[in-house]
Amino acid sequence: MSAVTVVATRWTQGWELTLEGEEDAATQVRTLDKARQQIVDYLDTVVPEVDHADWAVTVIPADEADAQKVRAVREGTAAAASAQEEAARSTRNLVAALDKKQYKSADIAGLLGISRGRVSQLLSESRTA
Structure with a gap:
C-alpha cells in the first residue's frame, strides 16, 4: 500500500x-x-x-504547531493500539499455558480478572490459531 x-x-x-x-x-x-x-x-x-x-x-x-500535535496524537493512538494487541496476545498465550498446567477456567478467570466465558473464548482462539 x-x-x-x-x-x-x-x-x-x-x-x-x-x-x-x-x-x-x-x-x-x-x-x-x-x-x-x-x-x-x-x-x-x-x-x-x-x-x-x-x-x-x-x-x-x-500550522506547524497544530501539525506536531496531530502527529503526536496519531503516534500515541498507534502505540496504544499496538500495546493493546500485544496485551491480547500475551493474555491468550498465558491462558493457554495455564490451561495446559491444569488450572481450572474459574481459577484462570480469577487470576486475570476476566470472566470464565472470556477464558473459554481465549482457549478456543488459541486452539484454532
Missing part, C-alpha cells in the same frame, strides 16, 4: 489540500472529514492508471 501526506490550509470556502512536497498538486474540500476521498479522487484524475483506493492518506494542518 502506498501513502501520501497532505497539508491542509484553511480558506473561506473550506480547505486547500496540497500534496506534501508538491506545491502545484492541490485540490479543495469543504470539510476535512471528506479530505481522504477528495485526495483519492484527485490522484485518480492525475494518474488514472494507478488505483489509489487503498492508499493511506494522512492529513496534517499547515
Whole structure:
C-alpha cells in the first residue's frame, strides 16, 4: 500500500489540500472529514492508471504547531493500539499455558480478572490459531 501526506490550509470556502512536497498538486474540500476521498479522487484524475483506493492518506494542518500535535496524537493512538494487541496476545498465550498446567477456567478467570466465558473464548482462539 502506498501513502501520501497532505497539508491542509484553511480558506473561506473550506480547505486547500496540497500534496506534501508538491506545491502545484492541490485540490479543495469543504470539510476535512471528506479530505481522504477528495485526495483519492484527485490522484485518480492525475494518474488514472494507478488505483489509489487503498492508499493511506494522512492529513496534517499547515500550522506547524497544530501539525506536531496531530502527529503526536496519531503516534500515541498507534502505540496504544499496538500495546493493546500485544496485551491480547500475551493474555491468550498465558491462558493457554495455564490451561495446559491444569488450572481450572474459574481459577484462570480469577487470576486475570476476566470472566470464565472470556477464558473459554481465549482457549478456543488459541486452539484454532
